[in-house]
Amino acid sequence: MRNGDGPVRDEGRIPREPREGHEAPSEPAPAPAGIPEQQARPHPEDGLDGQTAAAEQAQAERAATxxxxxxxxxxxxxxxxxxxxxxxxLRKLPDGSPEKADLRNQLVRMHLPLVEHLARRFRNRGEPLDDLTQVATIGLIKSVDRFDPERGVEFSTYATPTVVGEIKRHFRDKGWAVRVPRRLQELRLALTTATAELSQQHGRSPTVHELAERLGISEEEVLEGLESANAYSTLSLDVPDTDDESPAVADTLGAEDEALEGVEYRESLKPLLEDLPPREKRILLLRFFGNMTQSQIAQEVGISQMHVSRLLARTLAQLRERLLVEE
Structure with a gap:
């Protein structure tokens, strides 16, 4: 800085006089409040070299960190x-060493939020979220063991397909109410895809023959695959019908009428009752449809109570035997 009296000292330094043929360097802007002026601006003689030195020092500090x-x-x-x-x-540590196992566990714990995020995408599909998280964690562990950091790919990008594939495999293997061979499970998936494609192509549901031609299998195999789909479990009755606010599927179902349980038995007994002798038939009707006691039946029919008991026992045994033979 100059004034009318000549050069003055600035922060304890004497600025150089400008060389012959060169203009004096412009005065740097004042330092922001709270920052010492000596630290806020480079020395005039440093110029760009001072900025380069500062950048190199910062880079060295980052490398050291x-x-x-x-x-x-x-x-x-x-x-x-x-x-x-x-x-x-992790790749440098020997297999089986405690240090490698500890570092592996740290990496798994570090990426558990990714597992939880992917598992939540499959909730409300008939499986508890905790179970899906455990299955997804298996995929995460496999990804940690297989990941190569030298490929330049982010771990989350690498691990996502493995974790999602593990969850889908869980649904494929555990989502069957009756255990069926893997071949039929895969056939069902192929039939589902082919049915959707042919339906879009023809504007109608495909025939068994069209499905067989599309997949290169016999019509019998198509029918077998379609039948195996009946073993695939649907959503739990406790899962909401559409969203979290809708009632569960079980709440929309009607209650079972206990009287319906006796319909099949009555229909099976009807022809057998018609074949009974009139007295045995009357005693049976009075006992089970008239709700009369054996003593009341004895007075109604005109025989002893002991005789009524023997006739009831013999008639019921005959009906039971004939029902078992027909079944």
Whole structure:
């Protein structure tokens, strides 16, 4: 800075006089409040060299920090920025070493939020969320064991297909009410895809012959695959019908009428009752349809109560035997 009296000292330094043929350098802008002026602006003689030196120093400090993080064996499992360094170290450690097992567990815990996010995409499909999270964690562990950090791919990008595939495999293997062979499970999936494609192509449901031609299988195999679909379980009755606010499927079903249980028995007994002798038939009707006691039946029919008991026992035994023969 200059004034009318000549050069003055600035912060204890004497600025250089401008060289011959060169203009004096312009005065740097004043430092922001709270920052010492000596730190806020470079020395006039440094120019761009001072900025380069500062950038190199900052880069060296960052490199030193990364080196310390890499050499530190106790990584913070919540520090995602250090995940790549942890994976590199994991590959260098020998199999079976406690250090490798501990680092592997840290990486798994670090990425559990990814597992929970992917598992929630499959909720309300008949499986508890906790079970889906456990299945997805298996996929995460497989991804940690197989991931190569040198490929330049983010771990979340690499792990997502494996985790989702593990969840879908769980639905495919566990979503059958009756256990059927894997061949039929895969055939059902192929039939579902072919049916959708042919329906869109022809504007109607495909025939068995068209499905067989599309998949290159026999019509008998198509029918077998369609029949196996009946073993596939539907959603739980406790799951909401459409969304969380709608009632459960079970709440929309009617109650079972206990009287319906006796319809089949009455229809089966009707022809057998017609074949009974008139007295045995009358005693049976008075006992079970008239709700009369054996003593009352004896007075009504005109025989002893003991005789009524023997006739009832013999008639019921005959009916039971004939029902078993017909079944």
């Amino acid at each position: 990364m080196s310390e993080q890499h050499n530190d064996k106790h990584h913070d499992p919540h520090d995602r920025s250090g995940a790549r360094a942890m994976f590199i170290e």
